[in-house]
Amino acid sequence: QILEAFPNLVEMNIDYCNDLVELPAKLCDLIRLKKLSITNCHKLSALPEEIRKLVNLEVLRLRSSTELERLPGSIKNLKKLSFLDIYNCLSIKNLPEEIGEMSGLRKINMGQCSRL
Secondary structure, three states, rough: OHHOOOOOOOEEEOOOOOOOOOOOHHHHOEEEEEEEEOOOOOOEEEHHHHHHHHHOEEEEOOOOOOOOOOOOOOHHHHOOOOOOEEOOOOOOOOOOHHHHHOOOEEEEEEEOOOOO
């Protein structure tokens, strides 16, 4: 349904969404998205496995999502992802092993990830 409402959406920015704990899986139906930016959402603790559907995603910015504990293994399906920004994601302790399968990845920003 969300794809029908926004069939051509290529960029989504979510900033300072203080009540966002988990990204709704339905947002992953926006298969034309090229850039998803979720920044300063301090209570965000998880991304859904359905993120694998965002096959056209080139930029995933999760900057300052301080409660985000992990990236789902399904992130490996994002073959077009070239930039992953997890700067200041204080709760991430490790990256999924599957990240090594992301051949399109060119840049990872992981500064201030003190537990990584």
